[in-house]
Amino acid sequence: MCGIIGIISTRESKRLAELVVSCLNRLEYRGYDSVGVASLSDTVLEVRKAKGTVEEVIKKKNIKEMSGYAFLGHTRWATHGPPTDYNAHPHTDCGNSIAVIHNGTIRNFKELKDELQTLGHKFKSETDTEVIPHLIEEYMKRGMESFQAFKSAIRTIQGSYAVLAIIKGERRIFFAKRDNPLVIGLGDDKTFIASDIPSFLPYTRKVIVIADGEIGYVTPNNVYIEDENGNPVDVISRIKIIDWDASSASKEGYPHFMLKEIHENPIAIKDTISGLLNDIDRVKEIAEEIRNAERIIVTAAGTSYHAGLYFSLLLARRGYTVMPLVASEYHSVRAKKGDIVLAISQSGETLDVKMGIRKFKEEGAKIIALTNVIESDIARESDYKLYMRAGPEIGVAATKTFTSELVSLKFLHSVVERESLDYLEKAHEIVRNVITETEGFAKKIGEELANKNNIYYLGRGLGVPLAMEGALKIKEIAYIHAEAYPAGESKHGPIALIEKGFPVIFINTGELVDELEKNLQEMKARGATTYSINVNERLNFSDNEIVIKSDGRLAEIIIAPIVQLIAYYAAVRRGYDPDKPRNLAKTVTVE
Known part of the structure; x- marks a missing residue:
């Protein structure tokens, strides 16, 4: 997930640079590893960009000194290529006449890049986005006018995108959208187009939300939109007046970032799978290392440890020697040559994980990293790296990043076992439907x-x-004491605490259902109030139940957002802010 902003005005001014900076500051929550701005005047298209935060890059590159009648601004969350100056957006064509910014993932960029290079195009970055300006350039070379060339480029790419482009000699900002948000803001003498409303909310409350598959352009006082069949859209009928304040708008209408990010699970799943398919050769190489390993150590902390335990169970069932390890206990295990260590960390900066992989590497093990942050410390220090591509997560409690970890590990396991990946194709749609059907x-x-x-x-x-x-989840945001056990273990001590009304939640993935049902009856016999979350096969006698009929191979991915929603609504009912749980930080960098 990245933040994009375009502004076009009736006159050239440095004032627009200040507006872009203001908008980028409100977009930074969408990505914060690099920043860039392009300005367009009658004679010059200029790009200034660098790795760093908005504040750092604005000062370093003197962004506020830029001038023009059209501006593009981008704050990046890296998905292809590490966060560097040259990978920062905007990206340009060979002649520096076209500038493009993009939020999303282009699945076929490798094939397109290879084809464009054979046609003589020179690339300056490792990103998927850079193929877009070169495609536009190539189509214009073939005689297409600018808008037709832009449309042809968009039709050529596959994946998810919100794209903005400016072309020298044009007083237009071109745009296209699929799966990633894009909204237009209508001012008196200028037009905004951005990832979300709060970026330009101080300057206009008059907006047009772009629908999936739509494409078009904006000028200072005009908007043109076509639907995906090429039919012009009635723009006037789409104008809405927003009465949100900036804080509410940044959450896109959700009361908290946590709830917004739970609802972003489907797009996180889709982007994760898309990214792994693009990196399939690397995934296959990692899978081969796992197959040949004498022992696999899976190390992580907190939520990531639970994802790692899930992967460990998948491997153990296939006969692999695998050890799930809480990261802070790394000193209790000695690695050796022939071992593979899988280190999982959303931030890629978790200190316990870092210290563990350094020790294990010294002892001869190979390290595989699974992180959400491109080129984080853990990724850089590993022999192999995989990225989950869930996008930045504002809420402290992990939600979409946990689901993305599960999907990444499920994908990797299927490659290890040489299974078809077809069952993952509709995973994002299934999870979207599950959230809709079960949230109440x-x-x-x-x-x-x-x-x-x-x-x-x-x-x-x-x-x-x-x-x-x-x-x-319910401990960290609702502050309710909760414990988890294998259900069979509950008979060996925990059941002593059960009394009338004690709540017990059963997670039923559709396996070992008879055994799980016996455990439920044992709890009910002692007065417990029972709840069950079930995929396909229900537990009889549960007092309260959620039942989802779906592909059983996705059971854990389906259940994840449900337990997140339960914790969220418990916290809200208790009057707590789920985005900022007490005593916790998003990234744990202390021992």
């Missing part, structure tokens, strides 16, 4: 649990890591 039930359960002081989460098999994550 999750809210009811969460609000009931808000009145409790203790909770058990129980599961069997692959349900155990999901039970652990459910317990962690």
Whole structure:
């Protein structure tokens, strides 16, 4: 996820540079590893960009001194190529006449890049985005006028995108959207177009939301839009007046970032799978290392540990020697040559994980990193790196990044086992439907649990890591004491705490259902109030249940957003801010 902003005015001015900077500051939550700006005047297209935060790059590159009648601004969350000056957006064509910024992932960029290079195009970055200005340039060389060339370029790319482009000699900003947000703001003598409304909210409340598949251009006082069939859209009928304040708008209408990010699970899943398919050769190489390893150590902390435990169980079932390891306990394990260490960290900066992989590397192990932040410390220090591409996560409690970790590990396991990946193709749509269908039930359960002081989460098999994550979520944002166990283990001590009304949540992934049902009956016999989250096969006698009929191979990915929603609504009912849980930080960089 990146932040993009375009502004076009009736007259050339340095004032537009100040507006772009103001908009970028409000977009920085969407990405913060590099920043860039392009300005267009009658004679010059200028690009200034660098690695760093908005504040750092604005000062370093004197962005406020730029002048023009059209500006593009971009704040990046790296998905292809590390965060560097040359990978920062905007990207240009060979003749420096076209500048493009992009939020999304282009699946076929490698093939397009190879083809364009054979045609003589010179590339300056490692990003997928750079193919777009070169495609526009190539189509214009073939005689197309600028808008037709832009449309042809967009038709050529595959994937998700929100794209803005400026072309020397044109007083227009071209745009296209698929799967990533894009909205137009209508001012008196200028037009804005951006990833989200809050970027330009101080300057106009009159907006047009761009729909999927639409393409067009804006001028200082005109908007032209075509639908994906090439039919012109009635722009006037689409204008809306926004009455949000800036804080609410940045959450796109959601009361908290956490809820917004739970609802972003489907796009995170889609982008993760798309990114891994683009990196399939690397995934296959990593899979081969895992197949040949004497032992696999999976190390992570917190939520990432639960994802790692899930992967460990998948491998153990296939006969691999695998050890899930809480990262802070790295000193308890000695690695050796022939071992593979899989280190999982959303931030790529978790200190316990870093210290562990350094020790294990010295002892002869090879390191595989799975992170969400491109070229983070853990990724750089590893022999192999995979990226989950969930985009930046503002809420402290992990939501879409956990689901993205599960998808990444499920994908990797399927490659290890040489299984077809077809079952993942519709995963994002399935999860989107699950969130829509179950949110009301999750809210009811969460609000009931808000009145409790203790909770058990129980599961069997692959349900155990999901039970652990459910317990962690409700602890960290609703401050309710919760514990997770393999359901069979509940008989060996934990059941002693059960009394009338004690809440017990069963995670039922559709395996070992008979055994799980016996555990539920044991709890009910002692007065527990039982809840069950079920994929395909329901548990009889549960007091409260959510049942999802779907592809059982995606059970854990389906259940993840449900336990997140339960925790969210419990926290809200208790009057807590789920985005900022007490005593916690997004990235743990202390021992």
